[in-house]
Amino acid sequence: MQKKLQQLTDLQTLDTKLYKIEKAKGNLPYLVNEFTREINEIQKVLEELNTDFSDTKKDILDSKATVDESNKLLEKYKDQRSMVTNNKEYEALVNEMAYRENLVEELTLKISESNVNLQSITENIDQQNKLLEEKTETLKEKQKQLDEKLAATAEDEKKLAEKRNKLVAKIDKHLYNLYERIYSSKNQAAVVPADEGHCGGCFTVLPSQKLSELKRGDSIVQCDTCSRILIYSFGNESK
Ligand SMILES: [Zn+2]
Helix, strand or coil: CHHHHHHHHHHHHHHHHHHHHHHHHHHHHHHHHHHHHHHHHHHHHHHHHHHHHHHHHHHHHHHHHHHHHHHHHHHHHHHHHCCCCCHHHHHHHHHHHHHHHHHHHHHHHHHHHHHHHHHHHHHHHHHHHHHHHHHHHHHHHHHHHHHHHHHHHHHHHHHHHHHHHHHHHHCCHHHHHHHHHHHHHCCCCCEEECCCCECCCCCCECCHHHHHHHHHCCCCCECCCCCCEEECCCCCCCC
16 A cells, blocks of 8 residues: 555656646746737837838928929019019919918928927837837747747656656556546645645644544545545654
8 A cells, every 4th residue: 555655646746747847838938929929019010100200201301392392483473573564463473472481381380390200200219129129139038948948848748757657557547547536626736745634735634533544554545625645654653
């Protein structure tokens, strides 16, 4: 019976190690995904900002061209004004000049607004680029850690799985089934110590009869409350 109990304890130890490896891996793939997602978001934002920048810049250039053209026309109209011979032509010219003067005023205002806009877009682009650089750096780091961890644990996992297979082959079928049932339903802990007089899984204090049963070590003893298999290590007492 001692041998059977030892096998179950060993199985629990192996499973705990495998579980820890799985858990340790769990965080890094999540982080790598998160950072990749964030980087994609930033790249999208940057794309939009760059489009904004080009559009604004083009607007400014177009407006400047119209202002230049209007100023030239205004010069021309001023010369023409003195040569106009009738009222109708004069009125048309004055209207045209007013329209151009208005346009120049409007566009000049627009250009100065666009320049302010351009400045803030540029600052935003700088910020996003900095953020992108930081996130990319962190992603690279996490990816490297994950790759290393995967490479390192692949070996460990394989060895542990092999050991486990060999061990399981030796364990009585009904004991193994009992173990598996408890393991999956009780938070990956099927075999727990009971050295201090209570169940190491749910901490229920064990009745003295149960303790003596445990100490005899000639049967599988389970906690009455959580069903976990209890192990009493004899410590310094004689075996
Ligand atoms: Zn218990």
